[in-house]
Amino acid sequence: VREIFEAELKQLGDDLEAMSRLVERAITDAGRALLDADLTLAQSVIASDREIDDLQRDLDDQCVRLLAQQAPVATDLRTVVSALRMSGNLERMGDLARHVAQLARGRYPGHALPPTVSDTFSRMNDAAVRVAHRATELLATRDLALATTIERDDDLLDILHEQTFAAMLSPDWLGSVQETVDVTLASRYYERFGDHAVHVARRITYLVTGDVPVELS
């Protein structure tokens, strides 16, 4: 029985990793769609979000089945409950990537972002892609050094988010109202993307160290 259970726990981990890999692909493509006004990429991100949602549903069903059939305790229970939580974070990260892609699609063939902020968003997107990539690696390896780099990139995302707002509020800002709305939303999406990755990082840290983190909710 223990062997079957171990295999099922491993499956949970593999599915989380697969979800995270899809999220990584989604934010990579969404960022390119946004920065290059690439409609094909935008549409593929929007269409693929369903895969992430389906994986979450499967994963959650699996967790509930495991809880019912195996009645796990201690570390095993923490693993299953954490999987339920992290699947929620990854699903939201997928939604946020989709929202970025929808902004790009909505302005096509134009660019959603005025050129003055494209450098900042390019950096935001790089940070978000790194964060997603490291979440995948962290789920696979549980190497906590990755959790630290995720926190650092989330801090960077917060700084870039503030820079974006500062740029809009400076007297030099020449963006249209539509651009102001889009930049506000896109910046918020990236900032939230980082927050969810941090939750994943803290969950894994908790699973590895057993220390309840400052802020996990």
Added chain:
Amino acid sequence: VREIFEAELKQLGDDLEAMSRLVERAITDAGRALLDADLTLAQSVIASDREIDDLQRDLDDQCVRLLAQQAPVATDLRTVVSALRMSGNLERMGDLARHVAQLARGRYPGHALPPTVSDTFSRMNDAAVRVAHRATELLATRDLALATTIERDDDLLDILHEQTFAAMLSPDWLGSVQETVDVTLASRYYERFGDHAVHVARRITYLVTGDVPVELS
């Protein structure tokens, strides 16, 4: 043992209801702070969000303890897992109310919203307050008619969200860049607030009917 377990499940329900009541208070006050530029109310919402976060943490600990000690199955298991989920939604609703209050505080003694959209936001806030109030009632009574009204008010929030964007993009819009940013964010916060309430409504519907809803994640 069953009696103790029943009491513990009841406690979970009571705690969710208490969380929802705090959220209801938070969005009521945040809306008033936003619409009336009331700094005292804004600050009280921001300070009180910690209470909601603490309740969530307690509730989650309780859920994990129940899973470990009682190894619930079937309906009981669904109840505990749903409580874990709903506490997450309620915690986010509290955060969103806090974000609304932070917008109000950030512009004080000015108004964050230009007068042209204050009517729309007044309606958004009314809908959000109803949604929160009905979520509390739904948690207390499990009367599914309330779930239906929550979905309806969420639809209304989506419509008002679109109206806000349409107002900003019309040639009549005279808002400053700061106002455009604030209105975009505030509208997004209300829209998300409704989404989370719908998740609570669908969870309860699922618990009562056993039918897996279309979209629960």
